[in-house]
Ligand SMILES: Nc1ncnc2c1ncn2[C@@H]1O[C@H](COP(=O)(O)OP(=O)(O)OP(=O)(O)O)[C@@H](O)[C@H]1O
């Protein structure tokens with residue numbers, strides 16, 4: 137087990153190094169001299185050269201990369217061109233909002249997805265199974281931003297039950313209650329597709345497990361059907377689904393971009409969209425790095441959880 | 453006079469719905485098992501042996517449409533599901549063919565053995581662990597105290613089948629159903645597991661219903677044999693008698709077609725033809741199309757299970773002359 141953890145940590149580290157190289161190169165391979173852009177078309181050649189040397193842009197690429205990484209490790213990701221503020225604190229504030237949204241959506245989609253999937257499998261081919269299947273079909277085939285807009289029109293504009301946008305009301309003290317009310321619609325919108333996917337996979341996985349001989353063995357021992365589902369089938373289903381759940385967690389993070397735009401959620405996604413439109417490269421670069429790092433971490437945690445709950449991996 | 457059977461199956465019929473229509477896997481099956489004996493069930497693949505076993509425990513995915521399963525005087529088909537659950541694993545236990553798949557990969561084997569003990573005997577987890585150790589010792593698994601903490605993948609196939617047997621006998625059942633318990637194991641392990649089953653029977657006086665393809669195993673281990681064909685028991689009787697003097701043409705064919713059954717020096721002769729496809733409706737004897745002794749009436753008249761004396765029964769019209777009485 138310890139060896140597995142070390143191996144897994146090393147490979148995560150390597151992926152991170154790869155990601156950082158990519159992010160670094162993309163910036164340096166994009167056409168256009170950043171100094172030229174900064175100083176504008178009227179800059180004198182002497183000034184350009186002086187500034188290039190000052191920024192270290194004449195050094196070989198590996199040297200530049202190492203300097204950038206060591207700064208990044210110290211929390212210095214440069215300054216936003218648009219906001220003229222350090223990138224990292226800006227990103228972190230926004231990332232926190234995204235994390236809140238994605239976590240809420242994960243709670244909704246994982247719990248409901250698993251419950252609906254188990255209920256479908258246990259009531260295989262009965263009415264409730266068909267209803268869940270129909271609902272899942274619907275959820276997957278409708279774009280999230282469209283559902284979000286319908287939600288705004290219905291619950292915010294017509295019924296006035298829920299706020300249409302933002303994380304807190306413009307005025308007044310922030311509170312958990314206010315956050316919850318603002319979170320409800322975006323989180324549900326974001327959760328819909330992963331919930332449907334998880335429900336479908338849970339159903340088929342559960343059916344497969346229920347068809348395995350050890351389930352019959354348990355029944356033959358006199359374990360009641362409901363207990364067999366909880367004590368034997370659900371655990372095996374969940375273990376088989378861990379990888380999918382990890383992937384869905386990553387998808388929630390990525391999907392947050394659309395939902396944040398629709399609901400004006402102050403997350404990293406909407407920040408990135410603004411930054412791209414305004415060519416604010418340090419923000420884009422830092423944002424990609426933060427998102428990629430969180431992907432790698434989700435992956436790592438997924439694998440470690442898998443190893444912790446599945447004895448077959450633990451020993452290997 | 454024979455003692456009362458602990459299991460008395462009469463006219464059992466089990467159907468499956470399949471794409472091709474209704475498949476009657478068990479088709480009017482009669483079977484008796486007496487206390488403490490080992491009864492072998494043999495028959496070609498698809499003859500309904502497993503379907504019968506699962507029907508007795510009411511765990512078949514198919515539908516039991518007719519018949520009686522009398523166990524210690526009660527018809528199991530009349531019991532509620534809750535009453536069946538109290539019986540399963542306690543009075544009737546079942547062990548399966550493949551020890552690789554019949555254990556839960558995520559549960560320690562001690563907990564899996566202890567499960568029946570906790571449900572049926574109300575033992576605590578701790579007590580169940582203690583009993584699990586004793587059970588593992590009784591099936592000769594070395595290092596039992598340590599083994600109860602292992603997961604199934606840490607055991608070999610033979611060791612797992614020992615665990616499965618320990619699980620089966622944990623509540624000292626009156627009847628142990630074993631569906632091809634050695635088919636998935638290699639030959640040297642097979643003999644050990646079979647010895648273990650017969651040893652278990654002697655110690656616990658449980659009756660054993662042993663489903664197998666291997667007539668050699670039957671000859672060695674079983675007090676009586678039931679031969680199944682197309683969802684029916686076509687012949688049953690004491691093992692030595694039945695092997696020495698088979699009465700049903702199918703049994704004769706079966707014995708000639710396997711190395712254990714034929715006389716020394718005789719060549720192996722497979723039974724010509726195919727078993728009926730399940731779902732085919734036969735009016736007469738289901739074996740008639742393949743029978744080397746077939747007569748005209750066999751195609752129209754369904755034979756009853758005839759009592760031939762000496763505890764022997766056969767389902768064949770040609771044996772009517774030697775029958776004492778026929779069961780309805
Ligand atoms: N779940 C099922 N659905 C549909 N048909 C089934 C099902 N289980 C069994 N059958 C059918 O019932 C018949 C009897 O099957 P069964 O498994 O009892 O045979 P068997 O005698 O145990 O064979 P084997 O020696 O290969 O184990 C077969 O024709 C099979 O196709």
Ligand SMILES: [Mg+2]
Pocket residue numbers: 501502503631
């Ligand atoms: Mg079978």
